[in-house]
Amino acid sequence: MNQPASAYFLEERHDPNETHTLSVLVQNEPGVLARVIGLFSGRGYNIDSLTVSETESHKHLSRITIVTTGTPTVIEQIKHQLDRMIPVYRVVDMTITGRSIERELAMVKVRGRGDSRVEALRLADAFRARVIDATTESFVFEITGNSSKISQFIDLMRPLGLVEVARTGVAAIGRGPEGM
Amino acid sequence: MTDKSNDPNQMTGAAMIVRALIDHGVQHIFGYPGGAVLPIYDEIFQQSDVEHILVRHEQGAGHAAEGYARSTGRPGVVLVTSGPGATNMVTPLTDALMDSIPLVCITGQVPTHLIGNDAFQECDTVGITRPCTKHNWLVRDVNDLAKVLHEAFYVATTGRPGPVVVDVPKDVQFAVGTYHPPRKSDVHVSYTPRVKGDAAQIRKAVALLAAAKRPVIYSGGGVINAGPEASKLLRELVDVTGFPITSTLMGLGAYPATGKNWLGMLGMHGTYEANMTMHGCDVMLCVGARFDDRITGRTDAFSPGSKKIHIDIDPSSINKNIHVDVPIIGDAGNVLGDLLQVFKAEAKKPDIKAWWQEIAKWRARNSLAYKKSNDVILPQYAIQKLFEATRGHDTYITTEVGQHQMWAAQFFGFEEPHRWMTSGGLGTMGYGLPAALGVQVAHPDSLVIDIAGDASVQMTMQEMSTAVQFELPIKIFILNNQYMGMVRQWQQLLHGNRLSHSYSEALPDFVKLADAFGCVGIQAIKPGDLDGALKEMIKVKRPVLFDCRVAALENCFPMIPSGKAHNEMLLPAEATDEATAAAFAGGKALV
Numbered sequence: 001m002n003q004p005a006s007a008y009f010l011e012e013r014h015d016p017n018e019t020h021t022l023s024v025l026v027q028n029e030p031g032v033l034a035r036v037i038g039l040f041s042g043r044g045y046n047i048d049s050l051t052v053s054e055t056e057s058h059k060h061l062s063r064i065t066i067v068t069t070g071t072p073t074v075i076e077q078i079k080h081q082l083d084r085m086i087p088v089y090r091v092v093d094m095t096i097t098g099r100s101i102e103r104e105l106a107m108v109k110v111r112g113r114g115d116s117r118v119e120a121l122r123l124a125d126a127f128r129a130r131v132i133d134a135t136t137e138s139f140v141f142e143i144t145g146n147s148s149k150i151s152q153f154i155d156l157m158r159p160l161g162l163v164e165v166a167r168t169g170v171a172a173i174g175r176g177p178e179g180m
Numbered sequence: 181m182t183d184k185s186n187d188p189n190q191m192t193g194a195a196m197i198v199r200a201l202i203d204h205g206v207q208h209i210f211g212y213p214g215g216a217v218l219p220i221y222d223e224i225f226q227q228s229d230v231e232h233i234l235v236r237h238e239q240g241a242g243h244a245a246e247g248y249a250r251s252t253g254r255p256g257v258v259l260v261t262s263g264p265g266a267t268n269m270v271t272p273l274t275d276a277l278m279d280s281i282p283l284v285c286i287t288g289q290v291p292t293h294l295i296g297n298d299a300f301q302e303c304d305t306v307g308i309t310r311p312c313t314k315h316n317w318l319v320r321d322v323n324d325l326a327k328v329l330h331e332a333f334y335v336a337t338t339g340r341p342g343p344v345v346v347d348v349p350k351d352v353q354f355a356v357g358t359y360h361p362p363r364k365s366d367v368h369v370s371y372t373p374r375v376k377g378d379a380a381q382i383r384k385a386v387a388l389l390a391a392a393k394r395p396v397i398y399s400g401g402g403v404i405n406a407g408p409e410a411s412k413l414l415r416e417l418v419d420v421t422g423f424p425i426t427s428t429l430m431g432l433g434a435y436p437a438t439g440k441n442w443l444g445m446l447g448m449h450g451t452y453e454a455n456m457t458m459h460g461c462d463v464m465l466c467v468g469a470r471f472d473d474r475i476t477g478r479t480d481a482f483s484p485g486s487k488k489i490h491i492d493i494d495p496s497s498i499n500k501n502i503h504v505d506v507p508i509i510g511d512a513g514n515v516l517g518d519l520l521q522v523f524k525a526e527a528k529k530p531d532i533k534a535w536w537q538e539i540a541k542w543r544a545r546n547s548l549a550y551k552k553s554n555d556v557i558l559p560q561y562a563i564q565k566l567f568e569a570t571r572g573h574d575t576y577i578t579t580e581v582g583q584h585q586m587w588a589a590q591f592f593g594f595e596e597p598h599r600w601m602t603s604g605g606l607g608t609m610g611y612g613l614p615a616a617l618g619v620q621v622a623h624p625d626s627l628v629i630d631i632a633g634d635a636s637v638q639m640t641m642q643e644m645s646t647a648v649q650f651e652l653p654i655k656i657f658i659l660n661n662q663y664m665g666m667v668r669q670w671q672q673l674l675h676g677n678r679l680s681h682s683y684s685e686a687l688p689d690f691v692k693l694a695d696a697f698g699c700v701g702i703q704a705i706k707p708g709d710l711d712g713a714l715k716e717m718i719k720v721k722r723p724v725l726f727d728c729r730v731a732a733l734e735n736c737f738p739m740i741p742s743g744k745a746h747n748e749m750l751l752p753a754e755a756t757d758e759a760t761a762a763a764f765a766g767g768k769a770l771v
Contacts, residue, residue, distance in 0.1 A: 006674070006742060008473065027370055030318065035310060042311050073499060080496035086315040086335060089370040 015071035019048065020095040021102055021172050022079065023180055027087035028054050028062040035085055036064060045078050046070060049104075049147070051169035061089070065172050067147075092180045094172045102172040106150045111138045112161035120160045127153045138163070189360060193322045194219035194353040197286060200329040202229045203361050206257050208248065208621050209233070210241035214261025215301060216288025219353040221259075233621055233650055236642040238265050240614040242272020243640065246281045247615030250601045251576055252622045253407055255282040255336050262288045263301030266347075267308060271608060274312040276343035278605025279430060280405055282336040283343035285313075291351040292320055305347045314342030320349065322357030330366040339373025340494040341405055373493060377510035382519050385465070385489045385506050390527035392463035394535045395423045398446065401430030401604070402468020402492060402512045404597045410513030411597040414467065415439070417520055422529050424539055426454035428469045429589055430604040437593030443539070444548075447475040448740050449586040452547035452749050453539055458483050459746035460538070466490045468512040471501040472605070481745035491515045547738040547751050548590050557707050559584065559659045559730040563591040563631065566657060569714040574626040576619045578602065580612040580636030583665035583736045588631040610639030613656055617643055620652040627655070627718060634660040634687055644697040647723040655717050655724045661732045662687060669735045673760060674742070694725035703727040 026032050033052055040047050049067040054060075068078060075093070083091045094100035108129070110120045117139075124131065124141045127149070133140035143153055147170060154165055174180060191199065197220050201209065210233045213221045224232050235241040238260045245256025260269055266287045276283045290299040306318045315335050317328045325348065332344045389395060397418060403410045411434040418425050418441050425435050426443040435442055444451035446458055455477075458464065464486045469475070471490075476482040482502055490497070490504040491512055498507040508515050550560045563584075577592060578601040579585040585602055594600050601619060603611040612630040620628040630637075637658055647654050668682040694701030700722050704713040710728075717724050737752035750760065 008742065027368060031306060031310065034307070038311055073503075077496060077500055080494075080498070084340075084494060084496055086368050086371045 015073065017069050017071060018075060018095075019067060019069045020075050020093055021100070021170060022066045022068065022082070023092045023094055023172055024064040024066065024082055025089040025180065026062050026064060027089070028060045029087055032062070032087050033064070035087070036066075036082065039081055039085070040068075040078075043077075043081065045074065049169040051171050065170055067170050090180060092174075094174065097174060099175045100172050101175060102146050102170050103144055104147050104150055104168055104170050105142065105144045106154070106165055106167040107132070108141045108143060108154060108157055108165050109138060109163040110141065110157050110161050111163045113137055116160045120157060123153070123156050123160075129153065187358070189358050190356060191359055192219065192223075192354055192356050193319075193325050193348060194223045196322070196325050196357070196359045197329065197348065197353070198223045198227060198230060199359055200326060200333075201257060204330075204333045205254070206230055209257040209259050210235055210244045210248070210618065211259030212238050212241060212261065212265060214265050214288065216262035216290060216350050217259060217265075217286075217353075219350065220286070220288070220348075232259070233617070233646065235614065235617075235646050237640065238268035239271050239610070240617070240640050240643040240646065242269050242283070242285070243275070243608070243611050243614035244618035244621070244643075245283050245285075246272060246276055246279075246611070247578055247601045247618030248622045249276075249281050249283060249618075250404075250615070251598050251619040253598060255284050255333060256618060258283060258285040260285065260287055261301065262290055262305065263303045265301075266303055266305040266345075269345075270308060270312055271606075273309055273343045273345065275603055275606040275608045275611065277312050277314065279603065280341050280401060281343065282341035284332050284336050285343060285345045287345060287347045288353070289318065289347045289349040292349045293351070295349065305345065309345045312343070313345050314340075316345035316347065318347045318349075319352055322352050322355040325352065325357065326359045327366045330362040331368065333362070334367050335371065339371075340402075374509050375493070375511040375514050377491065377508040377515035377518055379518070381506055381508045382515065382522055385508060385519060386522045386527055388463050388487050388489060388506065389421060389423075389465065389523065390530060392423075392530055393532060394460060394462040394538075395421070395465070395530070395532065396443075396457045396461040396463075397421075397423050397425040397465045397467065398427070398458065398469055399425065399431045399434050399467045400428040400469025403431055403434040404468075406468065406512035406514075408597060410434070410468075410511075410516060413513060413516040413520060417516060417523070420520065420523060420529065422532065423465075424457055424536070426450070426457065428472070428475055428604070429602060431469060432589060432600045433594035433597045436595040438595060445589050447472075448477070449590065449736055449738065451590075452545050452738050452751060453542040455740065455746040455749055456542045457539055461486045464488045466492075466504070467516065468492060470497045473501070476501060477740045477745050477748075478743055483746070545751060546753075547749070549752055550734070553731065554707060556731045557704065557710065557728060559587050559661065559734055560591055561707065562657075562659060562710065562728050562730055563587050565710045565714060566629070566631070567592045569711070569718060570627060570629070573718065574623070575599065576601070576616075576623060576626055576628045578612040578615040578619060578628070578630045580630070580632045581607045581609045582633045582636060582667075583669065583734075584631055584633040584636075584659040586666075586736045587659070592631070609633075609636035611636075613637055613640045613654070614643045616654040616656070617646055617650075617652055620647075620654050621650070624652075628653075629655045629657055632656055632658045633665060634658055634662060634690075635664040635684060638688070641693070644694075644699055644723060644725065648698045651722075653721050653723055655726060657717070657726045658690060658728060659730050660687070660690070660727055661730050661734070663732060665734075666736070672735070690725045690727035697723075697725075699723035699725060701725050701727065703729070705729045
């Protein structure tokens, strides 16, 4: 109860957080990514994952996939704030449409000899990870799937000599014949 | 190769900029020269369509352009150089973004090959201004310049208006390319602000309004931005429905202060009747306002029993602070027009006599009362006198930020939109003086008064020199209490009366200062001085610094203590030391 005196109303609301995946179609022009990221940092929104690449080069369109966490009100704000940016064409909440596929790719380096090396290879096989580089004492696995599958695989590799991980972040697309 | 030498659309980047200004009907720009904009200044020198107003500091140019825009409904245009010229514009740009003022700011930039080299007067202008503009551009190719300039004007003035920056490197200003006049394809296809409201939502809104027992209309700056027609429609809606109406600071003048349904401003320093009406209403129609924290007080106790209709052109304003039941995205004027049509066709004036009786009781509390004095000038009295003295004149008012701003909003009655220029969102001290310049440039024969405080006015005082140079007879009416009054008020109420650095130990003699600037200095010390001094101020056709010495320790009431709801206002008659302490002691736990 001993909060400082203030000209502002400081009490925060504590609605439960949700995680949403947003697909954002933007004009690929200089600074567009800085605008999007600046919006998130400037307004205190979370970025759990961010993936961006040009997807239709003849139209100069890029697709940004953002995974973000916030209360339902904040998520709604994020979508509106993104949508009103001048170079943004469309914002689609893939989590609300509920008919989307999300994938992430990771490269996982594991170092070890003997039993742990065999175990790593066996688990990689179970997770359908591919070996894309090998030495006598290491593997680099390539694994694709949803984020939780990748996280689970990484956790399993940790005691077996996990060296490092590179993850792409999430890409998402809707099911069925329609585009976004 | 074709010969382009006779093509009238072949010109330098600098010439394109001036040409684009002319094509967009720009008559005045505010600016300050420097190395990276000299080619543009050279073009300005050689023409007479666009008049350039030379300020004394770039911030002054920005606020002047804001005043110009706010008082005319047309975009304000600023021209400044790279580096410090651009960084000095950050405050006015942010101010314009917060208050939705259309500004087009052209900045010079170091030549393209030097960008990123830490060149002299280089800064990352688009990077720095990205979060404080609606959009901004760095133009690297002279052949893109025309398109970008036209798009800049379009973006600044459509949808929710706002500031834009076009950063033009010096080599692009020198380079020759092809200009084209404004055309539709100049605009991002991704930018399509929605103007017309959804018909089904409007129908829902009308149904709520028609069934209301305790309604209120709460309007804001969006109605002013939507143009004079929107204010007319708002007035008609009030007449047709018979509903009480209040407004935000930014919205004053959309509905006339003499209108019989007017409740006064709402919010932290709004009237008791406005806030109680908001608190107790069953249907709230919010038009072009955004449920700002100075308006709502504590959000979880804000107008708890009401259905809320929200008309706004910016979808991100919907449900940002307050959940609303019927959102309508669209231009305030356009939606009000449709809403009126449906209301007139399908509904009739609801009987809300009982509600008006209740409101009359709140009004009777006389929440703007203050103790008059024969010895010292009360600041409220000074503004009432100023208001009386300016009646019958074609008057525009600007303000700085602080107690004087709130008193001006409470005691100066505005009958028309576009007459009231104040920094609402950002709360920029130093806004009012240069804003008055801009207003006076747009309305050379009108009476333009900056209601100022002694602290604020010193932040952009140098612009008096601009006023003298361009013969702009602005009147700077300084309520001089020697304090940063609003800071002091908060320190008294919330920080144990420890007045940390809110007293100006050394103030300039404003009358002598006026003399030094070459304008007119007037002083009033006693209440009896005011009438004569004000008459003189209005009569003199030169810039005036009016030093109005007011009661030093007067505070601004009524007030919603921080962390409290609309129905917990502190009224002046009740604001004894004990009551104030009690109100804020409870509040302290909550703030």
